[in-house]
Amino acid sequence: MLRVLLTNDDGIEALGIRKLAEALLALSDVEIFVVAPAEERSGVGHGLTYRSALSPKPHSFYGLPVTAWTIDGNPADCIKGAYHLLFEEGKKPDIVFSGINVGTNLGRDIYYSGTCSGAREAVILGIPGVALSYDNWTDQDNYGQVEEIIRPLLQLFCDQAREDRLAPEVFWNVNIPHLPPEEIRGIVPAALAMNHYEDKYNQEAEGYWLTREYPDRSNPTPEEDYYLVKRGYIAVTPVHIDATDRTLLDKMLEWPIVKQSGNEKK
Template structure:
């Protein structure tokens, strides 16, 4: 570690969307605690698919928790983004300022258009909006038990994030869930398409649940995150919050829309 090691340990806030009882959160916290002072703020239960949503019309409840490897922990009844905001505020009121935010380790990858729905990515984006360098970290399995490679990467990427990546950018990292020896390396990728064929299906006893599967990816280039992960690479995608499609601005302006008179 080359950043701030001679003066103090970094303060790292760890959040997630799988909930405070997630094994990925536990292993990430313990790994980071060896090199930083770690604080946890996580939902009380599963909150996947929450994107960057905030709780605005309901109350949330915040409770202290004891968490292995963490110097402080909070359990929140709100969304992952709520957890980022709560962690920054409540620990901040105790005099703790954060150098870095980690969101994860998520069960399941967050690739392509998934990132628009992902609570993991949304919580990291909230960190970036708050001016704190943030990293979203996901493992390509919904049944994973071993997060070792992802946690090692979490530690190894800290110096780059602190020295080379500004707080307006998040790093979205996805790790294949295959034996370490089979991982081909690390690739920096753009977001792929990853659209879904899905719909709401009526369930026994009433109600509907969203069911479906990813549609086939037409572009298999390893420059895209979905293809590279599927080929056995760790993928890293720098992302930011500006959705502006700059190459279309002149097109819209040239159309000459005017208000009716």
């Protein structure tokens, strides 16, 4: 039996995590656990709680056959707390799914996203992690037929987790168009679109609100996740958690103030 752990950043009462659980329950040989924030924690990035105590609490979950808790923290807290506090040694989760998020997490969103942090924290702990987001920001109560759309992808990730074939130190960022199944053009590998929007601050009576503008680009890079989702594809991006630029490590050896390591006397 594959032990599957779910989290999100929209909170345990969000419709997206219920849709994710329902899609997974249609698969065979899976045991599902849910550990999600007690309240919405969108946009918290990879924040951890360490100045106050965490208090996991059992929680009912729509009458579905899953075991669920809430944690009064962020998505990364939910995964770290679940791993250390709620699962016995030898019975840790086999895979973590985070989502389904209201709205996409594309390009540099992965650094701000609580959804992505749940999957990233799983990978830090040595567990495969998958973040799922749905392009329904302007229609947030409508998840369409997302369970049907993502079920083959969920099956693929679960099968690869069983066979220990998912790459270590990588979480998978999945973005799904808000379309009926027959209009989805396919599942494709995608690169992060790092410049698909611009941050703007709009002044209101109470202060400045952060907003976004999406400039038209006449020649977008065809493999970027934003443009693939807008063209009707499910975009899947492998995101490595080691952000070291190793090419620059070598070039730094040319800096006159840098001493090369490895030559010290023992």
